[in-house]
Amino acid sequence: MVLDAPGTLTPATTTDDAGAAAPAPVVVEAHDVRRAFDGRGVLHGIDLTVRRGEFVALLGRSGSGKSTLLRILAKLDTDAAGTVSVPALPAVAFQDSRLLPWARVLPNVLLGLRDAAARERARTLLDDVGLGDRARAWPRQLSGGEQQRVALARALAGAPELLLMDEPFGALDALTRIRMHRLLRDLVSRYSPAVVLVTHDVDEAVLLADRVLVLTDGRLSLDEPIDLPATGRRSHPGFTALRSRLLTELGVGDDDH
Amino acid sequence: MSAPPTAPSSAHPAHPDQLPADGSVRVGIDDRFHRPAPRAAGVRRAAQIGSRALGPLIVLAVWWLAAAQSWVSPILLPAPGTVWDAAVDLVVSGKLQENLAVSLVRALTGLGIGIAVGAALALFTGLSKAGEVLIDSNVQMIRSMPILALQPLVIVWFGIGEPTKVLLVALAVTFPVYINTHAAIRAVDSRFVELATTRGLGRLALIRRVVLPGALPGFLTGLRFATSISWLVLVVAEQINATAGIGYLMTQARTVARTDVILVGLAVYALLGLVSDTLVRLIERKALSWSSTLQAR
Incomplete structure (x- = not known):
């Protein structure tokens, strides 16, 4: 929501209008995306829709194919089967600053x-x-x-309409990472691109995203909105609950952590 | 040792034998972490240059002594003063400048052609499959041949005039430039090529923004080899059927047993090599300032 004039709230996207109007335009549309390397399947039919202004975190264990999916969305991997429609030049942030x-x-x-x-x-x-x-x-x-x-x-x-990030904070120390999280949240709210953030850090996903996907063995095993306030998430009771659910989904019990 | 014990070097744990008898542990006073202050560094550098100059000065003194005591015949080795006088004579009469100019033009023309051809070939083979197939294996084959062995063939083809001398230099220069530039282009980090793709860079922009700057260090290494080899080839080329040039000056002096002039020629070649090497180093420093490890924040 954007404050347009004193006392008047104008919807930034139409999604907030309780289904009364059409949802925000689609930025990413992927259908039945499959990818195999030397006959070994990595992605087995991914369907994904991301709308304007959405911040999607893509979680997965290493080897789950999350980076492969991101590279396909970034058009860096053009040998995948299925249909993918993304903006002409999605912005990409890599793990190294490059x-x-x-x-x-x-x-x-x-x-x-x-x-x-x-x-x-x-x-x-x-x-x-x-x-x-x-x-x-x-x-x-x-x-x-x-x-x-x-x-x-x-x-x-x-x-960019779409910002793709492949573990952009993975190589940073813990304190710098916290600062980067704040910075990214500010920048995204200011420039409002759709974001797909690949990470294996559950906290990072829950802190930043408003929708989380879990990729397990090349299939999306979970896709749900994160219904937490924009700031102060870490102290919110919902944070811990969602965090342990995601950890379980990723095959790591909360006790193991 | 005044280094503060702030640099514990865990990579080199103290060996038990080296521990002091009182049982205290000396931690991390490592010379590598000791940086002298800038002023001290300047003094040290001056001292370094001084000690470097000591060796040549001793040689000069022995030479002077040998000539003064007539230990060797002045025909074989004239005194330093005689050589200096010969150099002054050559400069006053203008002979040195004349012949130096001829040598310089040969070297620079050969260098220019060789660098251009070497770099162009490297770009062609580095950027296209066809170039790799057509040219690279041929170049790799020819380069294992000593370039000076081509001299008879080049003389038969182009005669004994200027073109032969310039061509020999150009040929010798082409290979180091080609090989180093080619290797550098091939080694350009594919992650940057990937980045360029995501930024929508076309082929030309990719070459200009990524490939060329990425290959520049390799090209400059080739350039350094090229300049030193260009003098080497020129020396040989100039001593055969030349009518001008430093090499010609020396050959002429040989026929009249003017050893002093021969020594002047050698000194000029040495200076030329030194100056060109310094120039290339300066270019390197300027062009690669982005990679300088010495640059302060």
């Missing part, structure tokens, strides 16, 4: 963008991620967390 070491920060953020407004937007985004004064730095002069923030700015600089 900044070009020979380009300074700002050109890295602008990589591939040519429209006149991009430069302005890139500057704003660097300010957003707290690195406005490092636009002329070389990537190797930045810390790991700073590099990942630049990568986040780069991902959003093209004003």
Whole structure:
């Protein structure tokens, strides 16, 4: 919901209107996606719809095929069977920041963008991620967390409809990760792309997403909305309940943790 | 040792034998962590250069002594002063500059052609399957041949004039540039190519933004090999049927037993090699500033 004028609430997306209007437009539409490597099936028929403004966390154990699915959505893997419809250029954030070491920060953020407004937007985004004064730095002069923030700015600089993230915080230390979670939540609420976040961190999924999917042996074994307030989730009673359900779904009992 | 004990080096646990008798444990005073202050570093560097110069200075002194005491015939080894006088004469008469200019033009033309051809071939083979199939195996085969062995063939084809000399340099330069650039293009990180795909970069933009900068360190390594080899080939090429150039100057001096002039020529070649190597290093430092480990935050 966006506050339009004093006292007037205007729906940002039509989903909030209790079914009275059409749901938000579809950003990702995948149907019966299958993928095998050398005859060994990794994905066995995935159906997935993501709508505008949705933040979807895709959980799975290692080897469950979650990264494969993300790569298919990113059009980096074009050998999959089934139909996939995604925006022309979905933004991708990788586990490594993947900044070009020979380009300074700002050109890295602008990589591939040519429209006149991009430069302005890139500057704003660097300010957003707290690195406005490092636009002329070389990537190797930045810390790991700073590099990942630049990568986040780069991902959003093209004003993408869809942001695909493959364990973007997996390589960061715990404290930096907490800061990145807050930053990502702020950025997503400000630029409102649809997000698909691949992670094996249940807490991360429950803290950030408003819908969670679990991929088990190449099939979606769980798909449900996260009905928790936007902030202060960790202390919410629903957090623990959902967390242990997801852990069980992933084959890890709460006691094992 | 004034290093504070803030760098416990767990990778090198103290060996029991090395533990002090009083049972206290010395932790992590490791020379590798001891960085001298900038000023101290400057002094140390000056001292380093001084000690590096000591060896050549001793050689010069022995040379001077040998000539002064007539231990060797001045025909075989003239005194340092004689060589210096010969150098001054050559500069005053303009002979040195004249011949140096000819040598420089040969080297630079050969270098320019060789670098362009080597880099172009490397791009072609590095970026296309056809290039790899057509060219790479041929180049890899030819490069195992000593380039100077081609001299008779090149003379038969192109005569004994300038083109032969320039061509020999160009040929010798092409291979190190090609091989290093080709390897660097092949080694460009595929993750960056993947990134370029997700950013919608076309083939040309991919080459410009990812492949070329990624291959630049390899190209510059090739360039360094190329400059040093270009002088080597030039020396040989210039001593055969030349009518100008430093090599010609030295050959002429040989026929009239002017050992001093030969030594001047050698010194000039040494200087040329030193200067070109320094230039390439400067280019390297400038072009690869993004990868410099010394750059402060």
